[in-house]
Amino acid sequence: MAREKKIDMVILGLLSHEDLSGYDIKKRIDSMISFFWKGSFGNIYPALKDMEEADLVKKTGTSDNVREKMTYRISDKGLKILKQWLQDEQAANELRYETLLKLFFGGALDKSVSITNIELFEQKIKGDLKLLKGYCENLKEHTENADHLYYYLTASFGVETYEAYLKWCIKAKKILKNGVI
Amino acid sequence: MAREKKIDMVILGLLSHEDLSGYDIKKRIDSMISFFWKGSFGNIYPALKDMEEADLVKKTGTSDNVREKMTYRISDKGLKILKQWLQDEQAANELRYETLLKLFFGGALDKSVSITNIELFEQKIKGDLKLLKGYCENLKEHTENADHLYYYLTASFGVETYEAYLKWCIKAKKILKNGVI
DNA sequence: ATCAGCATGTAAGGCGTTACATGATTCA
DNA sequence: TGAATCATGTAACGCCTTACATGCTGAT
Numbered sequence: 052m053a054r055e056k057k058i059d060m061v062i063l064g065l066l067s068h069e070d071l072s073g074y075d076i077k078k079r080i081d082s083m084i085s086f087f088w089k090g091s092f093g094n095i096y097p098a099l100k101d102m103e104e105a106d107l108v109k110k111t112g113t114s115d116n117v118r119e120k121m122t123y124r125i126s127d128k129g130l131k132i133l134k135q136w137l138q139d140e141q142a143a144n145e146l147r148y149e150t151l152l153k154l155f156f157g158g159a160l161d162k163s164v165s166i167t168n169i170e171l172f173e174q175k176i177k178g179d180l181k182l183l184k185g186y187c188e189n190l191k192e193h194t195e196n197a198d199h200l201y202y203y204l205t206a207s208f209g210v211e212t213y214e215a216y217l218k219w220c221i222k223a224k225k226i227l228k229n230g231v232i
Numbered sequence: 233m234a235r236e237k238k239i240d241m242v243i244l245g246l247l248s249h250e251d252l253s254g255y256d257i258k259k260r261i262d263s264m265i266s267f268f269w270k271g272s273f274g275n276i277y278p279a280l281k282d283m284e285e286a287d288l289v290k291k292t293g294t295s296d297n298v299r300e301k302m303t304y305r306i307s308d309k310g311l312k313i314l315k316q317w318l319q320d321e322q323a324a325n326e327l328r329y330e331t332l333l334k335l336f337f338g339g340a341l342d343k344s345v346s347i348t349n350i351e352l353f354e355q356k357i358k359g360d361l362k363l364l365k366g367y368c369e370n371l372k373e374h375t376e377n378a379d380h381l382y383y384y385l386t387a388s389f390g391v392e393t394y395e396a397y398l399k400w401c402i403k404a405k406k407i408l409k410n411g412v413i
Numbered sequence: 414a415t416c417a418g419c420a421t422g423t424a425a426g427g428c429g430t431t432a433c434a435t436g437a438t439t440c441a
Numbered sequence: 442t443g444a445a446t447c448a449t450g451t452a453a454c455g456c457c458t459t460a461c462a463t464g465c466t467g468a469t
Contacts, residue, residue, distance in 0.1 A: 146327055147269060148268045151389060156318060197339055200339075201338045208400050239457085255419065301419090
């Protein structure tokens with residue numbers, strides 16, 4: 052079983068819920084998934100093409116009907132691959148925070164630079180947290196769709212960790228200002 | 233100012249503290265930085281070579297003296313580049329958690345699969361948290377080095393977020409078992 | 414003697430981003 | 442009528458990972 056490309060799994064996962072075009076897949080990723088996984092046209096469209104050739108998805112619509120979106124549907128084979136991946140215990144969980152990298156080397160400059168970097172991070176997180184909280188509230192009100200429970204769990208992960216980030220920001224700024232732990 | 237390669241900044245940052253060989257750089261990254269930024273021989277050695285050609289670092293030691301490690305020292309130009317990067321307000325902060333991706337699509341299988349995935353994540357985090365806590369304790373005891381304050385701040389970021397992860401794990405498992413938010 | 418770890422690298426491939434190209438449609 | 446957005450793609454490049462290749466050194 053060749054190492055699956057992760058973008059393939061994202062696409063198969065989305066198609067397991069509903070038929071979608073490449074463009075719509077991008078929109079779904081941006082609105083619901085992007086805080087823990089990203090996608091771009093530059094990898095979505097080629098992935099769809101490759102997966103069509105491998106019979107993991109097939110085109111629907113556009114049966115000579117020009118000016119209709121090209122939508123894709125997951126195949127039985129595609130669904131099997133998706134389920135295999137979900138059950139695979141391997142999981143690459145990676146954090147790459149340039150802000151922390153800069154902070155780690157902050158001693159090379161005045162501490163005010165590090166404080167500014169933390170404040171920039173803090174503002175970005177505050178904005179994203181607000182979005183995630185709104186998203187969570189929406190999901191709580193629509194429990195008729197069983198998948199919403201899963202969406203909620205991922206969004207609540209974001210809320211809880213972002214709140215921890217903000218607490219850390221306050222503490223870190225204080226430590227820097229005082230110069231002692 | 234061309235877009236800096238991030239591994240270059242990691243290396244320059246480490247060299248701003250002390251002269252190091254490629255091998256030692258890898259060890260430093262693995263032990264102190266890897267939870268928020270990674271590096272491999274495959275990108276460290278080529279980066280050192282490129283930066284030597286660009287006069288950002290220069291070789292020290294090994295002056296015909298065979299069987300001595302090839303160590304590198306940061307140059308004034310290298311230090312300038314490092315400081316520019318530290319002051320640049322752009323910062324790529326990216327989370328890529330396959331565990332969350334699998335959870336998002338967990339509705340395709342029985343909830344027990346998602347619970348297992350959360351538990352695997354939980355165990356991994358528990359182990360890493362223990363390491364980070366030990367690291368923090370060590371840093372608290374050696375405040376004579378001013379840089380240790382910065383190391384401590386990044387490590388405490390890890391401790392706080394990992395603790396938030398563990399709280400979320402417990403909550404998420406409960407929600408899945410009950411089937412309601 | 415042999416095995417782990419020190420030490421330096423190269424090559425191939427994977428995967429992703431960014432920018433570019435193209436054209437239709439919708440709305441102000 | 443012009444701008445924004447819908448919609449699909451390609452090309453080039455960037456950066457990293459993995460695996461491989463090589464040889465030394467120190468401990469058991």
